[in-house]
Amino acid sequence: MSGRDGRGAPTLESVAALAGVSRATAGRVLSGSTKVGPRARDAVLAAAAELHYVTNRAARSLMTRRSDSIAFVVAESEDRFFADPYFSQVLHGAHGVVARHDMQLVFAVVSGDDTERQRFERFALGGHLDGAILVSLHGDDPLPRRLQDAGVPVVLSGRPFAHQARTPLTYVDADNVGGAMAAVRLLAQQGRRRIATITGPLDMAASVDRVDGFRAELAAHDVVDAGSADGDFSIVGGRRAMADLLAADPLIDAVFAANDLMAVGALQAVREAGRRVPEDVAVVGFDDSAIAVSAQPPLTTVRQPMVEMGRTLATLLLDQITHGGEPQAPVILPTEIVRRASA
The missing domain is CATH 3.40.50.2300 (Response regulator)
Incomplete structure (x- = not known):
């Protein structure tokens, strides 16, 4: 057996054979499961690298019932997003964590426009996301509750506003x-x-x-x-x-x-x-x-540690996804004065 499909691409069977494990074990390793011993895991990853095997993300989603995608949602206009460096710094921190976990980060700017919001909600509720980071919410925005009610875990950047606080929500904020x-x-x-x-x-x-x-x-x-x-x-x-x-x-x-x-x-x-x-x-x-x-x-x-806020948001969301969507304790990050010439 060549261990390749008709197009010459390596298969899961060829990875398992080279690693000396079963097809099921190889599949568990390549789907991200932690229920595999370190020796078998290392052997599978080495075999996959040697054969240049790339996991079929769609097939993995069918097995795990996960999309391997999370959203970074900014509840502002595009003009506001691109004008304020705060957002890019938080996004930078979140992206680094998500990328290390071999997941996709989907970016969305959702202003007060109903059409934009409805489009995003259809996407999120259609099974395309494992969770969402929500940034710069205003007032009693219903988006966190709608996502949570549909089984999509959320983490907020910033303390929830008054009415949002009635629903348990995970959030990261600065002091x-x-x-x-x-x-x-x-x-x-x-x-x-x-x-x-x-x-x-x-x-x-x-x-x-x-x-x-x-x-x-x-x-x-x-x-x-x-x-x-x-x-x-x-x-x-x-x-x-x-x-x-x-x-x-x-x-x-x-x-x-x-x-x-x-x-x-x-x-x-x-x-x-x-x-x-x-x-x-x-x-x-x-x-x-x-x-x-x-x-x-x-x-x-x-x-305020903006990049660290992004990292913490992504880490808490991934933990929440792993543990069945249960909200977690909020994290408040410290601030400090930086002295320059204006004062």
Whole structure:
């Protein structure tokens, strides 16, 4: 027997014969089963490599009832996704973990458009996914519950918003409250006395937590709350919000922006108002994305471990898939201040 099919491709039988194991054992190894001894597993993998055998993913799916695909879903517009480096960093971390497990990562941008959402839900509920990572959800988004009710495990990037929290959900988040407190503490220690904040959308838990941290730390220092304005996590929104804050209180001497893009917008608005950073107004952002380093002046910011968040999201989802979809304990990753010239 040649051990090859009519097109000359190696077969599962030829791998098993070269490895000296049964066809069933070879099939279990190549389908990812852990119920095979290390010697047999190593022999099968070596034989598969020598014969250049490639597992038929469709056939493996029939055996395992798994698609070997997970989705990375961003609940924002395409413009927002491509403008904010946060998403690409989290995606980078998740992709590395998924690739090491020989699975496919399906990427989807799902904004508020009903047609987009319905298309994704049909795909997800049609058996094409083993699980989904959901990023940047707003408000009481029904998508996590719909997927879970259909037996598709989900992990959220960020703490669930108020109503979502009623359903047990696995999530990974940064210490948003602690990070915002550290930003205000730094500004107060530098002698700033009228501190404002630019928030993200307040239908997102991360934005709410950063506002809460801002206000909690203000209360611990002899400083004035100079107000808040919504900057929608964009540069344009940050510039507009900072202009509004300066118009309402020209004596503002510091601002904490809830992400780096808004902080860059704030830098622009301060310059347009004829004031200097940091001499007249200190600026602190949140994320420590690449834009923080290239900003003028370079941005002091709260670093959240974005790539590590992606890795943790993927790891928790794969664990959840392995254990029958049971939600797992949330993971909160630490943040830290990175000092640069803006504050």
